[in-house]
Amino acid sequence: MQPVIVAGVGMIPFAKPGASAPYPQMGASAARLALEDAAVDHAWIEQAYAGYVYGDSTCGQRALYEVGMSGVPVLNVNNNCSTGSSALFLARQAIASGAADCVLALGFEQMKPGALGTQFDDRPSPFERFDALADELVGEPQIPLAIRYFGGAGLAHMKQYGTQLSTFAKIRAKASRHAANNPLALFRKVVDEDEVMASPAIWPGVMTRLMACPPTCGAAAAVLCSEGFARRHGLRGDVRIRAQAMTTDTPATFESRDMRELVGYGMTRRAAQSVYTAAGIGPQDVDVVELHDCFAQNELITYEGLGLCAEGEAERFVCDDDNTYGGRVVTNPSGGLLSKGHPLGATGLAQCTELVHQLRGSAGERQVDGARLALQHNLGLGGACVVTLYERC
DSSP states (O other): OEEEEEEEEOOOOBBOOTTOOOOHHHHHHHHHHHHHHHTTTTGGGOOOEOOOOOSSHHHHHHHHTTTTTOOOEEEOOOOOTTTTHHHHHHHHHHHTTTSSSSSEEEEEOOOSSSSOOSTTSSOOTTTTTHHHHHHHHHHOTTTTHHHHHHHHHHHHHHHOOOHHHHHHHHHHHHHHHTTTTTTTSSSSOOHHHHHHHHHHHHETTTTTGBBBHHHHHHEEEEEEEEHHHHHTTOOOEEEEEEEEEEOOOOHHHTTTTHHHTTTTHHHHHHHHHHHHHHHHHGGGGEEEEEOOBHHHHHHHHHHHHTTTOTTTTTTHHHHHTTTTSSSEEOOOOOOOOHHHHOOHHHHHHHHHHHHHHHHHHHOOOOTTOOOOOOEEEEETTTTTHHHHHHOOO
């Protein structure tokens, strides 16, 4: 398997629905930024993987044709909120296997305001089994799907370990402090714990509005290549993907009857362990993490899933500031989904962009000193989880 270099990354500022350009322009802009960052000509790209959730078939071609029509394979990827990292996963496989030497991974999303919902109501939903178990475990069918899932997972943690609602507010406040230094983030206003707690309750006692990420439009991209290709073309080779794993659900998702398992805790744990084993490291060796904080509740659960702290210790991890600068590991220096925004198809590649800049030392005021190993976690219900470890060479 060939080593895989992240030669270039690009991301456009995220925006509220209705305030962005249409998806073809967003996608093309991000692709051009990644190509420019990599110093790669569009004609050198041998394959492209384009990720999006809300759009008709071949939207990837529509966006990439704005950059150039070279006739190479363009594959469209839809894997819910892990779509961007699924495109990255396929692009890395193409390089590692020797099938290609230079590949583009692109993610974009043009979203509508409001909570996520089913788009095709004339056929079985992929969430039928998830909904049925959520009905049994937490009820509250009037609450939008994603809020019920992740709020229910947070509630399970609260019931088992005595975790306080204010701990989730601390996570959201931390996200805002980090995003204040990210010019590409949607929300850059700093909020404190009290403001998060005082925001409208969307599930009383379980979640406030500021604990949920906003629907967002945006795009991000990455150019991957082999070491040989980088050498031949004089490209930078200072960041590489050291290990990567993708997991889907097992019977335990439903049989455990645990809302945390229903929202991907097991997928996260298995993917992370696979990456640590492949790289010969442990979570204690990681310097910076971008993880899937679609809700503050999921960030807390994911600390334990990734092994950043022991099971049941996430509240202490937060309260001791081990999740931020000066602590054990900096999580979501970009501001995460909570503050940066969550355009579903773009999120995984936006995480990649942030971590590449962290390892290059080009993250500005967000820079994590001495960052050498960076971990990315991107989760999609239904389900898929991608964990990627990047290394500064």
